[in-house]
Amino acid sequence: MCISRLKREILLSRGYGWSNIEHTVPNTPQTKYRIGSITKGFTAMAVLQLQEQGLLSVLEPIRNYIPDFPKGDQITIHHLLTHTSGIPDFVKFPDYWTRIMRLPSTLDQTIDLFKNLPLEFIPGERFSYCTSSYILLTKMIERLSKQSYASFLNRYIFGPLKMNDTGVDDGRTIVHNLASGYSVWKEIIHTEHMDMSIPVGGYGLYSTVEDLYRWDQALYTNKLVSYESLQSMFTPHLENYGYGWAVQQLEIGNKYHTCISHYGDINGFCGNILRFVNDNLTVIILSNLNITPVTWIGKNLVRLFFGVPISFPEVTTSIDLNESVVKRIIGIYQIENSERKITITYEGGQLYLSVTKMHGAPFQYPIHPVSVTEDYIQFRTEYIDETLVFNINKTPIQLMYREMDQTHIAFHLS
Incomplete structure (x- = not known):
């Protein structure tokens, strides 16, 4: 408004x-x-x-x-x-x-x-x-x-x-x-x-x-x-x-x-x-x-x-993921240089991102896979324009999480 x-x-x-x-x-x-x-x-x-x-x-x-x-x-x-x-x-x-x-x-x-x-x-x-x-x-x-x-x-x-x-x-x-x-x-x-x-x-x-x-x-x-x-x-x-x-x-x-x-x-x-x-x-x-x-x-x-061009959030289509890949990426990720953690869960056929934001407020969003390569899987969040990129060939798995105008690096906790 x-x-x-x-x-x-x-x-x-x-x-x-x-x-x-x-x-x-x-x-x-x-x-x-x-x-x-x-x-x-x-x-x-x-x-x-x-x-x-x-x-x-x-x-x-x-x-x-x-x-x-x-x-x-x-x-x-x-x-x-x-x-x-x-x-x-x-x-x-x-x-x-x-x-x-x-x-x-x-x-x-x-x-x-x-x-x-x-x-x-x-x-x-x-x-x-x-x-x-x-x-x-x-x-x-x-x-x-x-x-x-x-x-x-x-x-x-x-x-x-x-x-x-x-x-x-x-x-x-x-x-x-x-x-x-x-x-x-x-x-x-x-x-x-x-x-x-x-x-x-x-x-x-x-x-x-x-x-x-x-x-x-x-x-x-x-x-x-x-x-x-x-x-x-x-x-x-x-x-x-x-x-x-x-x-x-x-x-x-x-x-x-x-x-x-x-x-x-x-x-x-x-x-x-x-x-x-x-x-x-x-x-x-x-x-x-x-x-x-x-x-x-x-x-x-x-x-x-002021007549300056703007970019809009990219429109993407969700793709299917192999169940074995899903099992690999679920779990808890520790954000570098922060006490915050990211949790990836799988419920009822849907992956979710759980994270706390300002003042410790908890949020959980559905996430959808939009791109897969040999090393990387990219997800987009629902309700808000954020992205997650998992490097699945790193040990532990590395997550790059773009949260509005900030990008965080996090690692899977075994």
Whole structure:
């Protein structure tokens, strides 16, 4: 589902697929989606608004605002905003998927998950994407404004911009026209449960493409904060990250374009907003199937806009495999330089790939053989454009796994 803009003219606003599969409810431009970490841009805006109200300074240590946080004298608000604090990220904890995300939690209880852990590096030394930092910013917003995060955003951002279809999803309040979230395990399934008391200012908002378009428009103006504050938001620091936004130079064709963007995902949903501020172009894509390649789709829409040719996933035909070959390739594969493993299973005449992705989320896709030589067997995955190439004459068998824009080498574990 996407919307793009040229000189404040909407070029395309359309829904594709189903908002709810069970009841065959279609997606529309008014469908609401959980937007995951796209939330972080709103949290950063709230922090800058508090700074303009004289309630904080992004250059001050967080101990001035959260006195009991260990090493709070070493960490500034700027470090939190730019993912350079060194604080451990709780969504990367081994039990995040199996336990943490499933249980109700207050802000203080979530902060307690990482509060007393040692810093991973000296604040400001390097970049490490960290949702824990934005949970701390949420706490700061509530403490300084003396209201809930949701109330603050409603009063100072959503209300002024008439973003009437955007809000904090607490998982309990009925949100009309909110899409159901889906994942893949052999086939499309309901996504795993997450208690929505956890994400809040890190990844807890819902919105529509039309409301995010209003948000995009406001970021060209001083309606919410001064131009000086906007400049600080969109100034890239380590790893090209500003305050709640990635700020990059993307090569499209033979020319570089400034792109201010953010990807977001949360159980059953993913999305991306790409703002080409010097080209008067914005692309917003939201999906309620969590493996949708929204970044790939968005960048290809941009290439089309600039007249750059794009390549589409290859259409292939499945071929038959000898049963003895199937038996050889099933099993567990260890990815090089990673703790991740890939499992190949054979059930009911069908081969499956099982793998964990971001945040430890498990997926299982059918895979289909499309090419066989003396040494290699190539497979394509169903539901997502990925490939697997087995070198069956190596000992142990080697697997080359192309996962979106990354390629991994893995070896069969005997």
